[in-house]
Amino acid sequence: MAQSTTKKKPVGAMIVMGIVSIALYAxxxxxxxxxxxxxxxxxxxxxxxxxxxxxxxxxxxSFTGNFWTVLGVExxxxxxxxx
Amino acid sequence: xxxxxxxxxxxxxxTILYLFGVxxxxxxxxxxxxxxxxxxxxxxxxxxxxxxxxAVASNMCHKFPKALVGAMKRFKYGxxxxxxxxxxxxxxxxxxxxxxxxxxxxxATFGDAGSNLYVSVxxxxxxxxxxxxxxxxxxxTYKSGNANTEEKAGKLALWIQSINIPGTMVYFxxxxxxxxxxxxxxxxxxxxxxxxxIAVGGxxxxxxxxxxxxxxxxxxxxxxxxxxxxxxxxxxxKYALHGMVDIRLAMIILAGxxxxxxxxxxxxxxxxxxxxxxxxxxxxxxxxFSRGLMVPVYLAQLGLIDKxxxxxxxxxxxxxxxxxxxxxxxxxxIVLRAMWQGKQAEKLQQASGALEHGEI
Numbered sequence: 001m002a003q004s005t006t007k008k009k010p011v012g013a014m015i016v017m018g019i020v021s022i023a024l025y026a027x028x029x030x031x032x033x034x035x036x037x038x039x040x041x042x043x044x045x046x047x048x049x050x051x052x053x054x055x056x057x058x059x060x061x062s063f064t065g066n067f068w069t070v071l072g073v074e075x076x077x078x079x080x081x082x083x
Numbered sequence: 084x085x086x087x088x089x090x091x092x093x094x095x096x097x098t099i100l101y102l103f104g105v106x107x108x109x110x111x112x113x114x115x116x117x118x119x120x121x122x123x124x125x126x127x128x129x130x131x132x133x134x135x136x137x138a139v140a141s142n143m144c145h146k147f148p149k150a151l152v153g154a155m156k157r158f159k160y161g162x163x164x165x166x167x168x169x170x171x172x173x174x175x176x177x178x179x180x181x182x183x184x185x186x187x188x189x190x191a192t193f194g195d196a197g198s199n200l201y202v203s204v205x206x207x208x209x210x211x212x213x214x215x216x217x218x219x220x221x222x223x224t225y226k227s228g229n230a231n232t233e234e235k236a237g238k239l240a241l242w243i244q245s246i247n248i249p250g251t252m253v254y255f256x257x258x259x260x261x262x263x264x265x266x267x268x269x270x271x272x273x274x275x276x277x278x279x280x281i282a283v284g285g286x287x288x289x290x291x292x293x294x295x296x297x298x299x300x301x302x303x304x305x306x307x308x309x310x311x312x313x314x315x316x317x318x319x320x321k322y323a324l325h326g327m328v329d330i331r332l333a334m335i336i337l338a339g340x341x342x343x344x345x346x347x348x349x350x351x352x353x354x355x356x357x358x359x360x361x362x363x364x365x366x367x368x369x370x371x372f373s374r375g376l377m378v379p380v381y382l383a384q385l386g387l388i389d390k391x392x393x394x395x396x397x398x399x400x401x402x403x404x405x406x407x408x409x410x411x412x413x414x415x416x417i418v419l420r421a422m423w424q425g426k427q428a429e430k431l432q433q434a435s436g437a438l439e440h441g442e443i
Contacts, residue, residue: 021338025334025335025338028330028331028334029094029099029331032094032331035330035331036091036329036330036331039323039326039328039330040326041326042323042324042325042326043324045323045326046320046323046324046326047320047323048323048330049144049319049323049328049330049333050144050316050319050320050323052330052334053144053145053147053148053319053330053333053334053337054148056148056334056337056338057148057149057151057152057337057341060337060338060341061148061151061152061341061345063341064152064341064342064345065152065156065345067342067345068342068345068346068349073346073349074349075159075160075349075352076352076353076425076426076429077429077433
């Protein structure tokens with residue numbers, strides 16, 4: 001019997017992460033003046049863009065990964081040689 | 084101790100879509116060849132009126148989270164040499180700090196036009212020399228009919244691997260040999276310096292890993308993502324200390340590039356390794372013409388050559404933009420086409436396998 005290759009698609013996770021991503025981007029654009037003036041102060045405020053980048057990458061990265069999986073775009077099944 | 088940057092561009096819907104789109108294609112290319120988003124993203128932002136230094140800083144701030152996501156994805160495929168990435172990344176960090184210092188001095192002395200000119204000239208020189216060589220090597224592989232065979236380390240790499248300097252030797256799985264860190268340190272430093280200057284350290288780092296250290300293209304391009312993360316993080320912090328990062332630009336580009344980098348990383352599992360060099364070389368060579376066209380504009384702004392007419396400036400800017408878009412789209416097209424063909428080949432293989440299985 002042929003081996004089943006059907007896997008459960010991470011639709012729920014994609015939706016949740018997608019909503020969080022949209023919320024983050026909406027905040028960034030709606031409060032851009034405040035954010036710009038705060039982040040541009042340098043010094044200890046330099047940590048803010050770094051933290052922002054990590055937070056966005058976590059949520060949006062998870063969303064985009066699930067997005068392609070849900071669409072069926074996945075890595076080739078043959079294993080690459082990594083020697 | 085720091086400047087307050089006030090020249091932020093206005094973000095309308097078109098600009099956001101443009102940045103998202105450029106980010107997507109840049110991410111696609113980065114996911115595939117380990118770097119390269121920046122060489123389109125930095126001039127892409129500059130074409131919107133973002134000063135060169137802020138474009139470099141904002142690009143760097145989108146690069147490290149993107150590289151992190153890409154490296155984690157490609158690590159799952161067994162393509163990342165974390166040790167090599169960290170060893171090169173640490174020395175690249177020193178290169179980033181040194182390069183950023185040079186950039187700041189140029190901006191302070193010559194202003195935005197000087198900074199833009201320096202970035203553009205560096206683009207042209209690096210892309211012409213390294214891009215030309217990478218493309219030539221890919222062409223040689225294609226012509227020789229060895230595109231399907233396993234890549235072998237070149238003469239230079241074999242020589243480097245043969246040198247034993249006691250107390251400095253480290254084993255790297257991607258190279259499958261011990262190499263002295265006295266060789267990796269300058270390579271990492273050069274990668275970092277390029278990253279801080281033109282935000283595309285990978286165009287030194289990836290060819291260095293392939294041709295100088297002897298790593299396979301797939302592993303070199305994946306390991307570059309670790310280097311990009313390490314130096315991108317340090318570089319972003321350095322620029323952010325001076326308030327140079329436009330976080331809006333960085334995060335909008337990140338929005339597109341995270342879609343792209345996932346796709347580009349997936350694409351590497353479908354293609355022949357030499358295609359990494361093809362994509363890298365083709366895009367580098369085309370983009371150098373784009374940046375090269377802008378050099379006279381910045382020279383005129385600095386008063387180093389006669390003032391150009393408004394029509395000429397407009398023509399140069401538009402041509403530069405069009406060539407860059409062409410490079411972008413061509414890169415994306417090659418990656419997606421190769422991926423599509425790989426996917427089709429896999430389907431065929433599975434179908435024939437299933438058929439054979441049924442016949443037995």
